[in-house]
Amino acid sequence: MDSIFYNGKVRTMDGRTAQAVCVENGGIAFVGGDEEALKMKTGGTKLIDLGGRLTLPGFIDTHMHLLSYGASLFKASLGPARSKAELLEIGRAFLKANPGLSRLVGAGWNQERWADDATFPKRWELDEISRDIPVAFWRACYHALCLNTKALEVCGIAADTPDPSGGTIVRDEKGIPNGVLLEDACGLADAMMPEPDIGESKRCIRAAALDAVSCGLTTVHADDLYFPDEGECVPLRAYEELRGEGMLPIRVYMQCRLSDPAAFRRFFELGYACGKGDERLRFGPMKLIADGSLGARTAYMRKPYRDAPETRGIPIYTKEQLDSLVCAAAERGMPSVIHAIGDATLEMALDAIEKARRVEKTKLRHGIIHCQITDLPLLERMKRLDVMALVQPIFLESDLHIADSRVGELARTSYAFATMLRLDIRMAFGSDAPVERFNAIQGIYHAVTRKDLSGFPENGWYPGERLTVEQAVAAFTREAAYASCEENVKGTVSAGKLADLVVLDRDIFEIQPDEIKDASVYMTVCGGEIVYMKN
Structure with missing residues (x-):
């Protein structure tokens, strides 16, 4: 056995608890009690005492921009x-x-x-x-x-x-x-603002990855790839070189920005495809940005903004353009994850995905990134179409202060995390870093309390949409693994899966919800290797 992590409070996120995790060749070989685990010790086994700390599957951020x-x-x-x-x-x-x-x-x-x-x-x-x-x-x-x-x-x-x-x-x-x-x-x-060259890109990715593991992340879904009409994709080469040099301490699932037909053609001409890659670096879905942001009033709404009635925001695509890209990707076996913040854009995105369902050869895991301004019929339609919600609870830190003034009564059915789960929509969490910091613990705090970091409002913003700690942690682990079709290799602490773990300095399941934000990462383990340890 390569290493044994023992004396922990392990929540596997598949309904079990344990004390110890045994690791061999980067994978989990055993999960169970200390006594049985320590019997597996051999001459070269490393023993890591978890000190009774809460141990979870490594956090997964389902949408961010690492570069x-x-x-x-x-x-x-x-x-x-x-x-x-x-x-x-x-x-x-x-x-x-x-x-x-x-x-x-x-x-x-x-x-x-x-x-x-x-x-x-x-x-x-x-x-x-x-x-x-x-x-x-x-x-x-x-x-x-x-x-x-x-x-x-x-x-x-x-x-x-x-x-x-x-x-x-x-x-x-x-x-x-x-x-x-x-x-x-x-x-x-x-x-x-020219794009960074290979050397600068590597420096940026490396610095970001080290910050990410300090927040307990072991996998990120990174929206960094673009494909020019000619020449190489510089970010992709930077990632590949870092992986080859052993300098990428985190797993990266690449959301591919194929924003127009030229980039789409280029991607497939180069021989790339969703799912291609390895456990450290893998191509994922097509990513499309279909509207703007609530803060800038560029998210595309069905009705004018309450506090700016002269605008409904800015759609990035026409309906025909969005339909064409999403369907073309589906025909090639590539799912789409679509940035949709305004309700009008969400409706367009669901229209496109419904058309894609008719042409895809196997059922693809499409998703809506952000999925912020919604109503019940839109969410019910997401469920019918089996579309994932890839949401960022950390956005509540800012948006709970502006959503009511921006969209009025529609705020009551927006950022509707609990409603999504009641409807049985698959929901996973992320951060959209650098828009917000990729602090999963803070994201859990916002999802559970519906408050900003100052504790406002006292009873939470639309408290009926609060989640349990179990639900929020699942959205950063088990459900996030499902979003990348990797539920068989990560997302729970289970024998046969990758040895990706996060150890926290306090048990967020037992402390008061308002105290969750004060917890921190003690240790991060990726592939059995300790990639971060708190001083």
Whole structure:
């Protein structure tokens, strides 16, 4: 036996409890009592005392952007800003601390957290940071980007620049761009933000993966892959090189961004397919972004926003475009997971999946990522079509403060985690990092309490949608494994499965729900190897 983890409080997440887990060749060989497990010790066996701590299957994040999260670690961090003035000061301080920058890129601001002027930063405001170099600040959702005047010049964005399909260049009363770009218009700034090369991509992925394992993650479903018309997919090569060098401490299931017919053709021309790969790095479903975010009011709604009646948000695809891509993928045996936050987009996505069901040769596991603004008929339709919900309870930290003002009565049937389970919809959790941090424990806290980290509101936001701790942990383990068709190899602590474990410093099943957020990861094990240990 290679190693024995003993003296633990093991919850297998398949209805059993145990004290010990024996590991051989990266897999679980035995789960049971200490006495029987320790009898399997041989001369070279490593013994790891769990100290009576709660031990669970390794957490799985079913939607995030590992490379983008890693890249954000090397940008100006704008999340701490609590006013527009603080945002500008963070930018100036970053420039001062990093002299010689040819451009300033930051990410993470959220105007909903500002105490003063809660409007998007305009070009003339960002000019206060610098008029000499381009400045580009991403909103936390990455569906809105604000540029200074120099950045607009570098990117060639002027009064006569047309809005791209699926995007908006926000303009002043004279038709002059004010520096705010929404949805696909953000792509107009690519000229000042070139994609990272292989070396930089590896550095970012490695840094992100080390952060992820410190949060107890052993698998991530990463939306990082794009496929240009020619040349290689740089993120894919970076992942492959890290795997080959033994520098990828986490398993990656790759959600493939095949956003248009050209990228779709390129993916299959290169010989890729869903399911291809190994236990460390595997191709997954086609990922499509079909609308924007609630915070930016770009999520596409069936009715106008309650607090902005002039807009219903921005659809990225026409109905025909979405149907075509989803059906084409299904014909090739590739499921789709579709970013849908607004109820109008959810309806479009379900229409496309219903059409795909008619052409797929075997039943595919399609999913809706985010699945935020819903009503009961939409959720009942998801159940009928057997569509998974890949949701982010950590979004409640911000969204419980704005959802009612954005969508009114519809908030009562939104972020409807308990209703989804009552309807028997398969639901798994994620984070959408770097939009939010990939802290699974915090996600469990939000799902169980329906509160923000300050404990607001006292009784929870629409408390009827609260989950039990068991349900929330299952969504980060057993159900998340189902989402990638890997329920036979991960998601529970069971003999014959991969030895992926997370050990917590306190038992979140026994403490008060409000205390869950204070728990932390003590140890993370991936393939039997300890990849993180708390100091």
